[in-house]
Amino acid sequence: xxxxxxxxxxxxxxxxxxxxxxxxxxxxxxxxxxxxxxxxxxxxxxxxxxxxxxxxxxxxxxxxxxxxxxxxxxxxxxxxxxxxxxxxxxxxxxxxxxxxxxxxxxxxxxxxxxxxxxxxxxxxxxxxxxxxxxxxxxxxxxxxxxxxxxxxxxxxxxxxxxxxxxxxxxxxxxxxxxxxxxxxxxxxxxxxxxxxxxxxxxxxxxxxxxxxxxxxxxxxxxxxxxxxxxxxxxxxxxxxxxxxxxxxxxxxxxxxxxxxxxxxxxxxxxxxxxxxxxxxxxxxxxxxxxxxxxxxxxxxxxxxxxxxxxxxxxxxxxxxxxxxxxxxxxxxxxxxxxxxxxxxxxxxxxxxxxxxxxxxxxxxxxxxxxxxxxxxxxxxxxxxxxxxxxxxxxxxxxxxxxxxxxxxxxxxxxxxxxxxxxxxxxxxxxxxxxxxxxxxxxxxxxxxxxxxxxxxxxxxxxxxxxxxxxxxxxxxxxxxxxxxxxxxxxxxxxxxxxxxxxxxxxxxxxxxxxxxxxxxxxxxxxxxxxxxxxxxxxxxxxxxxxxxxxxxxxxxxxxxxxxxxxxxxxxxxxxxxxxxxxxxxxxxxxxxxxxxxxxxxxxxxxxxxxxxxxxxxxxxxxxxxxxxxxxxxxxxxxxxxxxxxxxx
Amino acid sequence: xxxxxxxxxxxxxxxxxxxxxxxxxxxxxxxxxxxxxxxxxxxxxxxxxxxxxxxxxxxxxxxxxxxxxxxxxxxxxxxxxxxxxxxxxxxxxxxxxxxxxxxxxxxxxxxxxxxxxxxxxxxxxxxxxxxxxxxxxxxxxxxxxxxxxxxxxxxxxxxxxxxxxxxxxxxxxxxxxxxxxxxxxxxxxxxxxxxxxxxxxxxxxxxxxxxxxxxxxxxxxx
Numbered sequence: 001x002x003x004x005x006x007x008x009x010x011x012x013x014x015x016x017x018x019x020x021x022x023x024x025x026x027x028x029x030x031x032x033x034x035x036x037x038x039x040x041x042x043x044x045x046x047x048x049x050x051x052x053x054x055x056x057x058x059x060x061x062x063x064x065x066x067x068x069x070x071x072x073x074x075x076x077x078x079x080x081x082x083x084x085x086x087x088x089x090x091x092x093x094x095x096x097x098x099x100x101x102x103x104x105x106x107x108x109x110x111x112x113x114x115x116x117x118x119x120x121x122x123x124x125x126x127x128x129x130x131x132x133x134x135x136x137x138x139x140x141x142x143x144x145x146x147x148x149x150x151x152x153x154x155x156x157x158x159x160x161x162x163x164x165x166x167x168x169x170x171x172x173x174x175x176x177x178x179x180x181x182x183x184x185x186x187x188x189x190x191x192x193x194x195x196x197x198x199x200x201x202x203x204x205x206x207x208x209x210x211x212x213x214x215x216x217x218x219x220x221x222x223x224x225x226x227x228x229x230x231x232x233x234x235x236x237x238x239x240x241x242x243x244x245x246x247x248x249x250x251x252x253x254x255x256x257x258x259x260x261x262x263x264x265x266x267x268x269x270x271x272x273x274x275x276x277x278x279x280x281x282x283x284x285x286x287x288x289x290x291x292x293x294x295x296x297x298x299x300x301x302x303x304x305x306x307x308x309x310x311x312x313x314x315x316x317x318x319x320x321x322x323x324x325x326x327x328x329x330x331x332x333x334x335x336x337x338x339x340x341x342x343x344x345x346x347x348x349x350x351x352x353x354x355x356x357x358x359x360x361x362x363x364x365x366x367x368x369x370x371x372x373x374x375x376x377x378x379x380x381x382x383x384x385x386x387x388x389x390x391x392x393x394x395x396x397x398x399x400x401x402x403x404x405x406x407x408x409x410x411x412x413x414x415x416x417x418x419x420x421x422x423x424x425x426x427x428x429x430x431x432x433x434x435x436x437x438x439x440x441x442x443x444x445x446x447x448x449x450x451x452x453x454x455x456x457x458x459x460x461x462x463x464x465x466x467x468x469x470x471x472x473x474x475x476x477x478x479x480x481x482x483x484x485x486x487x488x489x490x491x492x493x494x495x496x497x498x499x500x501x502x503x504x505x506x507x508x509x510x511x512x513x514x515x516x517x518x519x520x521x522x523x524x525x526x527x528x529x530x531x532x533x534x535x536x537x538x539x540x541x542x543x544x545x546x547x548x549x550x551x552x553x554x555x556x557x558x559x560x561x562x563x564x565x566x567x568x569x570x571x572x573x574x575x576x577x578x579x580x581x582x583x584x585x586x587x588x589x590x591x592x593x594x595x596x597x598x599x600x601x602x603x604x605x606x607x608x609x610x611x612x613x614x615x616x617x618x619x620x621x622x623x624x625x626x627x628x629x630x631x632x633x634x635x636x637x638x639x640x641x642x643x644x645x646x647x648x
Numbered sequence: 649x650x651x652x653x654x655x656x657x658x659x660x661x662x663x664x665x666x667x668x669x670x671x672x673x674x675x676x677x678x679x680x681x682x683x684x685x686x687x688x689x690x691x692x693x694x695x696x697x698x699x700x701x702x703x704x705x706x707x708x709x710x711x712x713x714x715x716x717x718x719x720x721x722x723x724x725x726x727x728x729x730x731x732x733x734x735x736x737x738x739x740x741x742x743x744x745x746x747x748x749x750x751x752x753x754x755x756x757x758x759x760x761x762x763x764x765x766x767x768x769x770x771x772x773x774x775x776x777x778x779x780x781x782x783x784x785x786x787x788x789x790x791x792x793x794x795x796x797x798x799x800x801x802x803x804x805x806x807x808x809x810x811x812x813x814x815x816x817x818x819x820x821x822x823x824x825x826x827x828x829x830x831x832x833x834x835x836x837x838x839x840x841x842x843x844x845x846x847x848x849x850x851x852x853x854x855x856x857x858x859x860x861x862x863x864x865x866x867x868x869x870x
Contacts, residue, residue, distance in 0.1 A: 550739075575735075576735065577731065625815055628815075
């Protein structure tokens with residue numbers, strides 16, 4: 001009976017959404033002449049912000065400029081990238097290793113810039129892999145992935161990575177509860193056998209090295225999104241959950257029954273104390289940490305076998321549940337750290353909790369029972385206010401630092417601007433269509449840069465030239481400098497941008513690497529000059545040490561290779577000049593090409609199966625004589641005695 | 649001669665400046681010691697030559713918005729930026745120019761000694777008479793001219809003595825950079841100008857000349 005009511009109300013919501021679609025579609029292009037000048041970045045000029053947008057199912061991160069919306073780079077993170085050889089080259093394969101073996105892909109969701117004192121410091125960008133739970137760290141001098149750590153005892157690492165105020169930790173959790181430790185059990189024993197974890201991964205403040213510090217075992221709800229506290233709430237982190245019903249099938253109905261689910265408020269400073277006191281149990285686990293050694297230019301894997309686990313039953317005061325309507329999605333903390341806004345995606349209001357009320361309620365023990373040792377706080381004792389009429393399906397909130405919150409509403413496809421304190425809606429603007437996350441530059445920090453809000457949309461339908469059934473996702477740039485939000489620009493994105501981050505260009509530009517210094521190249525297979533180039537055979541393993549410089553490879557004629565050999569090409573780009581990469585490709589290579597940056601060494605494996613002569617060439621148009629930058633490899637039969645030879 | 653000097657603004661002004669007093673009479677002795685200090689200054693200022701490039705060659709090309717440059721020092725040759733020399737040599741191989749290898753350039757080995765000689769002999773001359781200052785100035789000017797000529801010839805050799813099997817051959821084209829000024833060489837605009845080191849040498853010569861003139865004038869007054 002109750003289920004039926006939900007279905008009916010859902011249908012009516014969808015109908016309303018469709019009506020709003022039809023009303024808002026199209027747009028009047030004559031209103032945008034003023035907008036054009038605000039997003040126009042003249043040739044040769046720079047954008048004001050870098051924006052990092054998650055690639056979603058592409059597994060990568062897109063680097064864009066704002067306000068122009070121009071795409072500069074896709075950083076290979078969780079997916080193999082045949083363009084650069086990431087995940088194919090001998091040096092990079094280890095980056096994609098997990099306890100399940102080599103995985104060429106993941107679902108990248110939430111880019112999160114490192115912070116110092118609650119502000120983006122421009123050192124690293126973290127992003128979670130949702131599918132096979134992982135967190136990656138990207139270096140913002142090289143714009144390359146430097147580290148990927150796996151999280152054990154987890155499924156669906158969605159509430160992640162979201163850094164703490166001084167990048168003490170990045171967090172992870174289970175959107176999909178799993179048996180902890182994973183084992184073969186009937187799925188309908190969910191309530192007995194499945195559990196969730198909330199993980200804190202420490203980040204070394206100098207090297208950025210990640211380490212799984214501890215995990216907290218929590219009831220098997222679906223932990224969806226997270227935000228560490230800041231300012232007065234620094235030391236806490238907040239995690240939304242849905243499916244407090246603990247359903248294991250047809251969640252869209254069965255996990256939408258309870259009026260309220262929970263935000264888990266974790267006192268991570270307290271958790272640290274419990275770990276120090278030895279309250280954490282050491283549990284067996286297996287998880288990989290892969291890191292890229294910039295000097296050796298090679299990725300290495302480290303397998304960890306232990307994890308420290310805290311049980312809330314034994315750690316009072318470490319974690320509390322804040323009742324929150326209904327199946328909340330986002331949880332976002334305002335710049336002061338006082339207000340915790342939840343995107344109750346099936347709720348009719350945006351509930352905003354107060355941190356200080358929460359502390360008071362804890363001290364006064366205003367509890368409404370407990371679950372597995374986690375006290376449930378009384379809703380009325382923690383709620384600061386509810387934003388009424390916030391649009392349908394509110395998901396995420398960002399802040400402008402001027403006293404306003406901006407919440408995305410998925411079902412009604414709009415951004416709703418509301419005032420902190422009075423909780424009244426002051427403005428709203430349609431998005432095209434079905435906005436997920438939204439992002440204000442620095443909107444998750446103590447000092448937002450403001451100026452724009454970006455809508456990150458899931459559906460584009462009629463907004464662009466059609467490209468068959470698969471259409472682009474999109475971002476929309478909206479001016480928030482005035483009282484009224486104004487749509488400025490609509491641009492397509494690669495993959496599906498979930499969350500995004502933006503940072504003023506001048507913070508990153510000055511640190512951006514131009515080359516890798518050849519002198520510091522400690523790749524064991526590097527050759528520093530043409531004199532060192534050579535071809536060596538050891539059994540059926542042949543190693544070709546090649547150099548690339550404008551406009552030739554050395555050597556460029558190689559003989560004595562036989563079918564059945566394992567041929568490793570180790571190519572060093574000898575250039576020390578800005579923006580002069582060289583590429584490397586061989587006809588018939590069952591592998592990717594390589595793009596080698598100045599001063600870098602990369603290696604690729606070739607296993608020739610057919611006799612003949614094979615051309616190889618530079619794939620990156622490097623110079624006026626790029627076409628001439630090519631060579632030949634002669635492959636002889638397995639039993640031939642053609643000696644190894646090459647031109648010096 | 650005196651007439652000539654008084655009509656020469658530069659010398660009048662320099663003398664005024666150095667005197668702090670308009671009265672010339674009966675002060676030749678002091679002026680002479682001023683002349684001595686000037687000459688000591690002319691010598692010691694040459695120490696700065698070791699700190700700055702004596703010549704700058706800067707190249708601009710469409711695909712080098714950041715520029716690429718060569719710095720000629722008294723004892724070394726470097727790029728304007730860390731890898732400019734390496735990159736310049738890389739580019740020059742297309743037109744068959746031989747690589748610039750600072751270790752093989754003899755001038756860079758003995759130029760520091762020439763500067764050292766002028767510092768030492770200049771100090772010595774400060775305590776001798778005017779004729780030696782004249783000789784010192786003359787020698788410095790001769791060496792400067794020889795240096796410029798040598799620099800021209802060095803540029804001529806690099807610009808003309810090209811590998812006949814170079815990939816890029818433009819009939820009638822040579823690639824000699826200008827000694828002073830700007831020249832377009834295919835896609836590259838080369839600008840060659842004296843560096844701070846040369847200005848220091850010029851200043852040193854000027855000080856020595858002023859020193860010479862003051863001393864001479866002081867003696868005439870007497």
